[in-house]
Amino acid sequence: MKKEKLRIAIQKSGRLNEDSLKILKDAGVSIDNGKEQLKASARNFPVDVLYLRNGDIPQYLRDGVVDVAILGENVLVEKGKDIIRGEKLGFSKCRVSLAVPKSMKYNGIQDLEGKKIATSYPNTVKEYLTKKGITADLHIINGSVEIAPNIGLADAICDIVSSGSTLFKNNLKEAEVMLKSEAILAISPKISEERQQILDQLQFRIKSVLNARTSKYILLNAPNDKLDDIIRLLPGMRSPTVLPLAEEGWSSIHTVINEERFWEVIDELKQQGAEGLLVVPIEKMVL
Ligand SMILES: Nc1ncnc2c1ncn2[C@@H]1O[C@H](COP(=O)(O)OP(=O)(O)OP(=O)(O)O)[C@@H](O)[C@H]1O
Ligand SMILES: O=P(O)(O)OC[C@H]1O[C@H](OP(=O)(O)OP(=O)(O)O)[C@H](O)[C@@H]1O
Ligand SMILES: [Mg+2]
The missing domain is CATH 3.40.190.10 (Periplasmic binding protein-like II)
Structure with a gap:
């Protein structure tokens, strides 16, 4: 077979x-x-x-x-x-937003009532406007949407925004964020059932990759009398590994921590006397 x-x-x-x-x-x-x-x-x-x-x-x-x-x-x-x-x-990561010319006084979504909006995302715009009780005239185009107001094709646009530089270059400003995407x-x-089983394996692997991407393995040295305070700052996978150093009165702490959390606590760790911090990337992380 x-x-x-x-x-x-x-x-x-x-x-x-x-x-x-x-x-x-x-x-x-x-x-x-x-x-x-x-x-x-x-x-x-x-x-x-x-x-x-x-x-x-x-x-x-x-x-x-x-x-x-x-x-x-x-x-x-x-x-x-x-x-x-x-x-x-x-x-x-990006947003799907409504944008209007910089020169327009925009006070809220009601200002788009009856206006012409150029977009490649007609269903998303329609649904958003309907929820807000607004009726607009949608003009569907497949690309270069941001140029539409400048050439007189539309009063506003709906498109993807990330850094905002395309809006800026076209003299537009973001008026409403309709959704965030990644x-x-x-x-x-x-x-099928059989393929779902293969997908389950793939999803398991992808989750391990994603967990690893957002986490770091950290090692640091700490004076023994500060161990409790330092460990409190470090929520690990279970609890940190603590090993004695050759030098009396000091220990080495190893743990896994979310990268963002690491940056939040770094100053406090140093204040508590942590030294010799190492931050190491993780290849895969199976929880
Ligand atoms: N400037 C951006 N920053 C971040 N993500 C973006 C940006 N532009 C688009 N994306 C995301 O990437 C996806 C693919 O965008 P891209 O422009 O490469 O393809 P497309 O022209 O929309 O699609 P197709 O493959 O059908 O030609 C979009 O659906 C959106 O989720
Ligand atoms: O806010 P920014 O960082 O400027 O990004 C937004 C722009 O990026 C995308 O276009 P892309 O570069 O994918 O070109 P495309 O229109 O050919 O898809 C999107 O359609 C916007 O025009
Ligand atoms: Mg694109």
């Missing part, structure tokens, strides 16, 4: 392509990546990778042609409400 393989779709080219391949690689799925090919097999895990346009992926998932995909959450909000959502993957695992509602 032919062995089942999971079909995973990633963006062919664009902002998600590189990070998607990276997370699969970190999860131990090695793909022979000829740039021009549209389909590739992993050498060491039962998956086929399809390279597709992001915008086309929801339909493939709906039809069950693809079992799982990595794409922007914003695409699911726009045209994939029926698609199952898996882990958020922590990259390609890359996400999107799962077909038609996935």
Whole structure:
């Protein structure tokens, strides 16, 4: 019998392509990546990778042609409400926002009543405006949306914002953040039982990669009379490892800590007498 393989779709080219391949690689799925090919097999895990346009992926998932995909959450909000959502993957973070010309006095969403809005995300805008009781005239375009107000095509726009520099360059200002987005695992509602089992393994690996990415292994030396205070600052996976140093009265503390938390407590750790701090990246983290 032919062995089942999971079909995973990633963006062919664009902002998600590189990070998607990276997370699969970190999860131990090695793909022979000829740039021009549209389909590739992993050498060491039962998956086929399809390279597709992001915008086309929801339909493939709906039809069950693809079992799982990595794409922007914003695409699911726009045209994939029926698609199952898996882990958020922590990259390609952006917002989907309404923006207006800098010169416009914007006092609130009511100012968009009856206005012409250019966007590639008509469903998202419609839903947002309807909730707010606003009716506007939507003009659907596929790219270079930010130029629309400058060429007289629209009064406002809705598009992706990240650094805000595209808005700035086009003399626009962000008026409303409609949603926040990042890359996400999107799962077909038609996935078979056998392929779901392969996906479970893949999700387990991806979670380990994500946990490791946000955590650091830290080692530090501390005077024994300050151990309790220092340990209180360090919530570890269970509890920190404490080992005696060769020097009398000192110990070495090892623990795993969220990177953000580490920066929050670094000053206090030093104040409590911690010395020789080492921060080490973690390759995988299985909880
Ligand atoms: N400036 C940005 N900063 C961060 N993330 C972004 C940015 N622009 C887009 N994204 C995210 O990356 C995804 C892919 O964007 P990209 O522009 O590469 O492709 P696209 O043109 O929207 O899609 P397709 O693959 O169908 O051509 C978007 O759906 C969004 O989630
Ligand atoms: O706030 P910023 O950091 O400027 O990012 C926002 C811009 O990035 C995206 O375009 P992209 O560069 O992907 O070009 P595209 O329109 O060809 O997809 C998006 O459509 C915005 O135009
Ligand atoms: Mg883009």
